[in-house]
Amino acid sequence: MLERIYRAQKVMDDACKRLGRQINIMEVCGTHTVSIFRTGIRSTLHDNLKLLSGPGCPVCVTDQSYIDIVLQLAERRDVLIATYGDMVRVPGKTGSLETKQPHSNVKVVLSSEDALQLAKDNRGKTVVFVAIGFETTAPSTAVVVKQAAAEGVDNFCILSGHKLVVPAMRALVSEKNHNIDAFLCPGHVSVIIGYRAFAEIAERFDRPCVVAGFEPMQIIEGLGEICRQLAAGEAEIKSVYTAVVTEQGNPTAQKIINECFEPVDGYWRGLGKIQESTLRLRDKYGRFDALKRFEITEAPAEDSTGCRCGEVLCGLIEPPECALFEKSCTPQSPVGPCMVSSEGTCAAWFKYGRTRNTKQ
Amino acid sequence: MNRGKHDTILLAHGGGGQLSDELIRRHILPGINNDTLAELADSAKLDLASKSVCFTTDSYVVKPLFFNGGDIGKLAVCGTVNDLAVAGSRPVALSLSLLIEEGFEFELFEKILGSIGKAAKENRVNIVAGDTKTVEAGALDKIFINTAGIGIRLAGVDLGFDKIEVGDRIIINGSIGDHGMTIISQREGIKFESQLRSDCAGLAELTCQLLENTRGIKFMRDPTRGGLAATLNEISRGSGHSIEIREADIPVKPCVQAAADMLGFDVITIANEGKFVAIVSPEAAEGCLNICRRHTLGREAGIIGEVVQTRDVPIVEMTTKIGGRRIVQMPYGRELPRIC
Numbered sequence: 001m002l003e004r005i006y007r008a009q010k011v012m013d014d015a016c017k018r019l020g021r022q023i024n025i026m027e028v029c030g031t032h033t034v035s036i037f038r039t040g041i042r043s044t045l046h047d048n049l050k051l052l053s054g055p056g057c058p059v060c061v062t063d064q065s066y067i068d069i070v071l072q073l074a075e076r077r078d079v080l081i082a083t084y085g086d087m088v089r090v091p092g093k094t095g096s097l098e099t100k101q102p103h104s105n106v107k108v109v110l111s112s113e114d115a116l117q118l119a120k121d122n123r124g125k126t127v128v129f130v131a132i133g134f135e136t137t138a139p140s141t142a143v144v145v146k147q148a149a150a151e152g153v154d155n156f157c158i159l160s161g162h163k164l165v166v167p168a169m170r171a172l173v174s175e176k177n178h179n180i181d182a183f184l185c186p187g188h189v190s191v192i193i194g195y196r197a198f199a200e201i202a203e204r205f206d207r208p209c210v211v212a213g214f215e216p217m218q219i220i221e222g223l224g225e226i227c228r229q230l231a232a233g234e235a236e237i238k239s240v241y242t243a244v245v246t247e248q249g250n251p252t253a254q255k256i257i258n259e260c261f262e263p264v265d266g267y268w269r270g271l272g273k274i275q276e277s278t279l280r281l282r283d284k285y286g287r288f289d290a291l292k293r294f295e296i297t298e299a300p301a302e303d304s305t306g307c308r309c310g311e312v313l314c315g316l317i318e319p320p321e322c323a324l325f326e327k328s329c330t331p332q333s334p335v336g337p338c339m340v341s342s343e344g345t346c347a348a349w350f351k352y353g354r355t356r357n358t359k360q
Numbered sequence: 361m362n363r364g365k366h367d368t369i370l371l372a373h374g375g376g377g378q379l380s381d382e383l384i385r386r387h388i389l390p391g392i393n394n395d396t397l398a399e400l401a402d403s404a405k406l407d408l409a410s411k412s413v414c415f416t417t418d419s420y421v422v423k424p425l426f427f428n429g430g431d432i433g434k435l436a437v438c439g440t441v442n443d444l445a446v447a448g449s450r451p452v453a454l455s456l457s458l459l460i461e462e463g464f465e466f467e468l469f470e471k472i473l474g475s476i477g478k479a480a481k482e483n484r485v486n487i488v489a490g491d492t493k494t495v496e497a498g499a500l501d502k503i504f505i506n507t508a509g510i511g512i513r514l515a516g517v518d519l520g521f522d523k524i525e526v527g528d529r530i531i532i533n534g535s536i537g538d539h540g541m542t543i544i545s546q547r548e549g550i551k552f553e554s555q556l557r558s559d560c561a562g563l564a565e566l567t568c569q570l571l572e573n574t575r576g577i578k579f580m581r582d583p584t585r586g587g588l589a590a591t592l593n594e595i596s597r598g599s600g601h602s603i604e605i606r607e608a609d610i611p612v613k614p615c616v617q618a619a620a621d622m623l624g625f626d627v628i629t630i631a632n633e634g635k636f637v638a639i640v641s642p643e644a645a646e647g648c649l650n651i652c653r654r655h656t657l658g659r660e661a662g663i664i665g666e667v668v669q670t671r672d673v674p675i676v677e678m679t680t681k682i683g684g685r686r687i688v689q690m691p692y693g694r695e696l697p698r699i700c
Contacts, residue, residue: 005682031624038626040684110548214621216682331692342624351626352686 001217008224009044015227016046024050024179025226026172026315028165029186030057030343031214037352039216041223049227052177052315053348055168055271056186058133058161059086059341060313063267066161067092069296073128073159074105080122081106082115083130086341089334091305112137112144119148119156128290132161136188138279139253142260145281145288159290160279164263165189166197167277173205176271176314182208182226184219187241192257194249195239202237211239260285269337270310307336312345319349326350369469371462374494383492387470391477392456396488404488406453410512414449416440417508425468425502427546429539429558433475435633436505438562439584441483445564446580446636448519448571449511454480455489457506462497472503483562485509511564517571521598523578528667529645530603531638533566533658534559535611536588540630541619548623555615561634566655573651576644582636586691587629589676591637593690596674603676605665605688628678629691639667 016023027033033053036042042051055061071092074081081097085108088097097106109115112129119127131141141158148156165186173180185198190211198209208229212222221240229236239245257279266278281289290296307329308322319325319338329335331347338346373383389397396404420436430438437454444451456476460469480487538559545556563582571577579599583591588610596603612627620627634657640648645663652658676688 001681002683034624037686038680039682040678040680040686041682043684043686044682216680216684220682351689351692 015231309336430560433472437479444511537630559634576641
């Protein structure tokens, strides 16, 4: 293993020397972010190679207005909220599910199937599934919506916060941060959408897009491939996660997403409105849409906390540059969502990144 | 066992009357009885072999009550035994305090008492004093247990942060994260839990063998809540020295690593219930490993790092498998399973 690592490192070092400038590579997957920190990859890189942690954590990119709607629904006595664990601490305007709501009203689930089961077990209440995540979790949400329709589980609905990765990458390179040289593309998402999905970013914006798995070896090889392309003046789509990621992805999962959802303009925490970047249930399944069922009109909320998660998510600043980091914003009492999820950039910095100079 | 006319524990079982007496004599004593306890006196009278003792207490509220590799009863004995063991003593006596929710099934209660008796026997400690309280339904979740324990300090053994020196080796007696990932997986209802098994075990026999047969052990601690990360940080802060560990040398079972990866946990922060970390002089390290490896609870023992000079503030640093370096922080509390 070490030999392959040294080889990739040599490619990176050569590219850095050849280009003679800082190279900025953004990863857009929270699991990559954590793996990079946990395995100390940064400490092994050339000084000119900088890794930026992009909007890869679904909790972090969820807009505050979405949290506020969840909090609003959780106040109702006729509702049970089914949510993934890391959403319970995300602050909205008036608190979080953990601090504000009686716990009996909020159930942490590990899967969409658990949420549907909760509805079957509690027929007297409406179960609202807090459906967040990228293309990785969207298929499993779609499956349970179809199942609820087929089985007539009418006390089940979802609040869709599902987001699409490629529109965010497009927004980043076209508007938000022109200094991104290349993307280390997410492994899990690519299993579903296939690495062909990043062609637009590579071809139109001239940025190498390389899919990698989560083992440190694969990440380093992915970074090596990106550096090779940059040094050679190329911008291609490639996967070094060949065991599971194909060019076309998983057509069955794509089909079920398309069958249940349609892409609409949506708000991202810190990135604002991005065209066709959020998934909404199609009219056919409209009765399972919590917004329709409870007649809620969504209004994007202004972030007034002074938290700079938005700039962190765009790779414009590193967490320690935010005045709140480690001071009023810690994992115990997060101000911004990047500090909440274990995959959030700020949480990863807090946990692993606060080092003295760790270069050997 | 004949439970009389009740299948569940009633509030009246804690009322001090006939039902209380029946609960104690019929359901509690049989599994754990000994001469001292049998007197059912207000206090246990103990004739100890030494005036120098260790004394500790701990409460057990684990959910689920029964898990692969143990239950709350076994944990309540082993946990307190281990606290006495790593302080350099031989555990001799425990107290047992049971707080029971009204409506708790006798069948489960007896199973737990059976585990307590078995664990006490295996660890050669007597339960010499006890108390039972019952509370209204909803006032607590099924059963909580408190045990306190006394251990006789081993002659010539004096462990402490102040003994730790630069160059000392860090030894662990086996794989980390087994208990915590078993509990978390069972609690979260993850389907692969069958492979996971808590390491819950009493360590006194092994620690006594080590302390009696080697010189050079400076400090011991059992890495329970907060895992290896918390214990190493405590040792670093307490001694004022920094610690360097090597990820490649820390034993982790593949199924534990897989469960931790899936849920987004760092295995180094996950609880153990049958492990100790020992800080030993370089000369004593091999001897300690040999003793460990001959014992069932130390087969996978290894040296995972060293105590090093502190440059500015005491920290714990890890060299990762790929040769990167990172700081191992004190864990900050309850972690939440991630979404994908």
